[in-house]
Amino acid sequence: MVIPFNPNDRAKSTATLQVEMVRRASDGEIIEVRNWIATQTEKQIHSLRLKIRRENSENFSCFYCGHDVLLRKHKRGGHYFAHKEKTAAEKADCIYQQNRMISSEERDRIRYHGQREGMRHIKTKELTVRVLRSDPRFSEPEIEKRWTSFSDGWRKPDVASKWNAQQIVFEVQVSNTYPQVVAERTDFYRKQGALLIWIYDRLKEKDWRTLHADNFCSNGQHLFLVDEECVILSET
Ligand SMILES: [Zn+2]
Structure with missing residues (x-):
């Protein structure tokens, strides 16, 4: 299947996200990933992907465990953030890990902390x-x-x-x-x-x-x- 690509399209996130809240290092902003991706264009997300991978450029970390995250793209086109080093998130017992269920109470609690910190x-x-x-x-x-x-x-x-x-x-x-x-x-x-x-x-x-x-x-x-x-x- 060929997925058409238009850099000016609105970016989409994947249906399930891995890291749902991230912190942007340049200004300390706490970002709720799903809402935020929807405000970006494909072009913005794709250039950001490169910046995150380059040294001394833009940097994001997981709001829960503090370890670095990368932007990834699903083969169906959706974007999401994932820990750069899976083992670091495991060691930190991060709530945002693959196959881990997050209760809605936990999710609300983290969101609340993020908003308050912001x-x-x-x-x-x-x-x-x-x-x-x-x-x-x-x-x-x-x-x-x-x-x-x-x-x-x-x-x-x-x-x-x-x-x-x-x-x-x-x-x-x-x-x-x-x-x-x-x-x-x-x-x-x-x-x-x-x-x-x-x-x-x-x-x-x-x-x-x-x-x-x-x-x-x-x-x-x-x-x-x-x-x-x-x-x-x-x-x-
Ligand atoms: Zn984490």
Whole structure:
């Protein structure tokens, strides 16, 4: 059977998906795969497939276990995300594995977490912008503006601004970002002559996450956190 191909057609997902929710590394966005694929064209999905497979380009991970995922295409034409390394997902006991049944309660719970994390991310970004705007030493903040580097690809910092002549980018941190991603982004912005500051929306009272600790110790023992109270103080 010959399947006609038109790059401008709407992309379709497969009837059953493998990984139903993914996180996009460039902006931290949590994506519900089925809804999202339906908003893309075949052309967009096919060029993304290549970018995901190339180093230093676009990267997606499983929302549940955090391991890298790839876009795959079924022989009947539907697209889906699958773990890049099946054994890594097995070891992490990921819920999104072939032949594993997910109850509707489990599915709803994961969706709920994903949506909440997405909202916290947006909220923290907005608070960061408000703090910067209330300090005249910072230039007007840019939100999710793409930075392209000839040798290292591109990134989309959550918020970027200038303090005097120094470029500063702020990345919101509401979930577990993996040490490799943190290191790789720090290097990317350093090469561009910019300072990267991670912004948290809460502190763990008792047990610090590894990431909090990594950041604290490599940053001259500073950890940046933004909340409603500090925004109001800045604005007054
Ligand atoms: Zn997974």
